Amino acid sequence: MTHHTLHMPIDEAAVRQLKVNDTVTLEDTLYGIRDATQIHLFDRGRKTRMDLHGHAVIHTAPNVRKVPVSDRHPAGYEAICIGTTTSDRMERFTRPLMTEYGVRLVVGKGGLREGSLDAFRELGGAYLAIVGGTAALETTWIEQIEDVDMDDLNPESLWRFRIRHFGPLRVAMDSHGGSLYDSVRHDVDQQRDRVLAELGIGQGTGAATPTGARP
Amino acid sequence: MHIDLLAAEDAAKTLYIRALKILPPDIKEGLATLERAETMPGAREILRTMTTNIAVAEDNDNLLCQDTGIPIYTVSIGRGVAVDGQALKEAIRRGCARATREHPLRSSVVHPLTRRNEHTSCGAEVPVIHIDYDDAPDTWSLAMVPKGSGSENNSFLKMAVPAEGVEAIKRFVVDCVIAAGGKTCPPTIVGVGVGGTSDLCVALAKRAATRPLGSACADPDGAALEQALSAAVNHLGVGPQGLGGDATAFAVHIELAATHITMNPVAVNMQCHSARRARATFTPDGVRYGF
Numbered sequence: 001m002t003h004h005t006l007h008m009p010i011d012e013a014a015v016r017q018l019k020v021n022d023t024v025t026l027e028d029t030l031y032g033i034r035d036a037t038q039i040h041l042f043d044r045g046r047k048t049r050m051d052l053h054g055h056a057v058i059h060t061a062p063n064v065r066k067v068p069v070s071d072r073h074p075a076g077y078e079a080i081c082i083g084t085t086t087s088d089r090m091e092r093f094t095r096p097l098m099t100e101y102g103v104r105l106v107v108g109k110g111g112l113r114e115g116s117l118d119a120f121r122e123l124g125g126a127y128l129a130i131v132g133g134t135a136a137l138e139t140t141w142i143e144q145i146e147d148v149d150m151d152d153l154n155p156e157s158l159w160r161f162r163i164r165h166f167g168p169l170r171v172a173m174d175s176h177g178g179s180l181y182d183s184v185r186h187d188v189d190q191q192r193d194r195v196l197a198e199l200g201i202g203q204g205t206g207a208a209t210p211t212g213a214r215p
Numbered sequence: 216m217h218i219d220l221l222a223a224e225d226a227a228k229t230l231y232i233r234a235l236k237i238l239p240p241d242i243k244e245g246l247a248t249l250e251r252a253e254t255m256p257g258a259r260e261i262l263r264t265m266t267t268n269i270a271v272a273e274d275n276d277n278l279l280c281q282d283t284g285i286p287i288y289t290v291s292i293g294r295g296v297a298v299d300g301q302a303l304k305e306a307i308r309r310g311c312a313r314a315t316r317e318h319p320l321r322s323s324v325v326h327p328l329t330r331r332n333e334h335t336s337c338g339a340e341v342p343v344i345h346i347d348y349d350d351a352p353d354t355w356s357l358a359m360v361p362k363g364s365g366s367e368n369n370s371f372l373k374m375a376v377p378a379e380g381v382e383a384i385k386r387f388v389v390d391c392v393i394a395a396g397g398k399t400c401p402p403t404i405v406g407v408g409v410g411g412t413s414d415l416c417v418a419l420a421k422r423a424a425t426r427p428l429g430s431a432c433a434d435p436d437g438a439a440l441e442q443a444l445s446a447a448v449n450h451l452g453v454g455p456q457g458l459g460g461d462a463t464a465f466a467v468h469i470e471l472a473a474t475h476i477t478m479n480p481v482a483v484n485m486q487c488h489s490a491r492r493a494r495a496t497f498t499p500d501g502v503r504y505g506f
Contacts, residue, residue, distance in 0.1 A: 021257075036330070063281055063321040080319070083281030086365040086398050110365065110398040110457060131264040131456060132365060132400040133489040135281040136272035154332075155321045170257070172458065181397065184459040188393055188452050195447050199385045 003168070006105075009054025012124035015104050018171045020178035024128055025167035030107070030142075032060040032159030034085065037150060038093040042100075048149045048158055053102035056128070059085045059109075061155040064145065075160075077145040082161070083135025086110040087127075095119040109133075111172060111181035120175045127173035129180070141166040216353045216499055218298040220306045223357065226495040226502060227310025230359035231286055231336075232318055234493035235278045238269055239506035241428040242465070242490045249402055249462040258460025262402075265455070265488055280489045283320045284361035286311050286342035287421075291358070293351035304344050307357070311335075311342045323364070358494040360425050366403060366487040369395040372417055375479040384409055384481045385444065388467065391483040392448045397457015400487035404428070404465050405448060408482040409437070411472030420484035423468035425492055427506070430468070437469045444469075455488070465490070 002022045006014065008029045018024065031052055040046040062082040069076045087108030094116035097103040104125055106112065109132030120126055130138065147160040172180040246269075250262040272279045288307050292298060312335040315322050322334040324341050336342065371391045375383035388407055395403075406424025408416040423432075431438045444467035454460025465488075474480060496503045 060281065061321065061323075063278060063283065063319070065319055081278040081281045081321075083278075085282065086368065086400075088398050089368070109400065110396065129456065129458065131261050131268075132397075133280045133282075133363075133487055134264055134268035136275060136277040136279055137264065137268040139277060140271065140275070170458070180458055184452065184454065184457060185393075185396065187459065188396075191451050192389065192393065195389055195450050196386065198447050198450065199389070199443055201382050201385060 008056055010104055011054060012104070015124045015126055016175050018126045018174050019176065020171055020174050020180050022171040023168040024171060025165055026056055026107075026163055026169070027166070028163065029055060030161045030163045030166060031055055031057045032062060032082070032161060033057045034059060034061045034156040035089055036153045036156035037158050038090055038097070040150060040153060042093055042096045046150065050147065050149050050158060050160060052097070054104055055102075056105035056107055057097065057103050058107040058130075059087050059090060060159070061085065062159065064155065073145070075145045075148045077148060079139055079142055079145055081135050082139050082142050084109050084130045084132055084138065086132070087112050091116055094125070098123045098125055107169060111179070117173055117177065117179050120173055121177050124175050126171055126175055128169035129172035130169050216296050218296060218303055218355060218497070220302055222497065222502060223303055224306040224310040224313070226357050226497075227288060227307040227359070228314040228317070229504070230288075230357060230493045230495055231311055231314035231320070231361065233504065234359050234361050234491045235280075235283060235320070236272055236276065237493070238279060238489065239427065239492060241506075243269060245428045245465040246402075246488065249465065253461050255454065255460040257458060258454045258462060261455040261458065261460075262462060278320075279491065280363065281321065282363040282365065283315075283323045283336065284363045285324060285367070286336055287360045287362055288342055288344045289358040289360075290344065290346045291349050291356045292346065293349055293354045295352045296355045298355070300346060303346075307344055308337055308342060312337050354496060354498050356494055356496045358492065360492045363400075363487055363489070366399040366485045369399045369485060370417070370420070371483045372413060373481050374413065375481055377477060377479050379479060381440070383479060384440070387481050388444055388483060389448065389451070392451060392453060392463060395485060396453060399485045400489070401453055401455055401457060402462045402465050402488050404486040404490055405444070405467040406484040406486065407444070407467060407469045408480075408484070409469060409471050410474035410480060413480055415472050416480040416482040417484065419470035419472055420482035423470040424484045424486040425490075426468050428465055432469045432471065434471050437471045441467055441469045
């Protein structure tokens, strides 16, 4: 269990250093991306002018306030509350994010599936788990909304955030086939029968005695 | 007593923002209880982060979670209260849109086919508004729940049959908690609806999921089943955020309805650890905000 401070962007060698249960703090740059953003990028052939090569994306659709463009708000947006959404819905976009845009890290909550784990292993990527539902805290790690693209999809635009001490995040899926979600799920499946027995349900019983039956 | 429509509109606005920023005391205590009982260090750390976030949200007057949810309002009207129901629904809708525009909040509501976002948190049938009546003489209340999608996307209904009995309910609840894993942002409140028609069963599950911690099912058999399931799901090991540990759920809550002789429906609806709700109570003396 090692702690890594990663100044974004990073290369493949840096990602390969990360192992499940390590902790990570991200610095400098983070891209916000969500369902609609990726549906438009990968299903509808839209392109972005942003360069995500070697970067981390976070599954988010932020609460923002539109403000005049200034040095402090170069994208014309002020962050109100930025937090992380459940990743699972966006499972099928992990590989194209990596192959077409060179993304190295996905920050999210709830985990991704086997397809993403394979992509991480083959291409050199990792999934960093944040504590979902702790957006007030997360917002304090974001210094500025630097840029926005595909803003007709607001709030599901493509966002570039300037970050400082973003984390700690936990490496929950690594580039070596390790997935914390898989190992927990395996353990939970092992517990299931014991828990059902605790509730008075024997193994392999499907039909219980009908309740309230009348002779 | 008449319902003041302007006061209702203001309350609808205030409640949405308030619910997003301040967690009810029972949830804070529930989190502290789970943290004390947690045996896994990584899980304890996650629970601590959740507690820290609650304080940061209050200190910075910020939202607890970026997911502003689907707004759900529940109106309860006492016997001595006169109301133009249609006008009240319109007032609530206006208040909800004002909260979204004036705070501003992210509108999480879109048209289901075009996916178009009006940026008002309103749309067809949304905000969801339930209106019911109670025994209070001169009181009416407006309760608000912003229901996040991480938990709502893991909602389940099973039309079990009578021959499967209570066992079907127990098995289904356990398997839903396993299937949801970390996607529902555990620890959760697991709301279970038992009986009724399919739509009532799902509505009961939502009512159960949004009940305060420490409350019990009014039916003694339902309350006993709640106790058993609450203990059992925390032995699964799903843990906070689905990363392992003891704290899978604050509690399992059950709401019951009578059902058909040939039916045995069960529904599960979960509330994430940021179990947000707010309530405004109106009396002839004015309005009081709480949970």
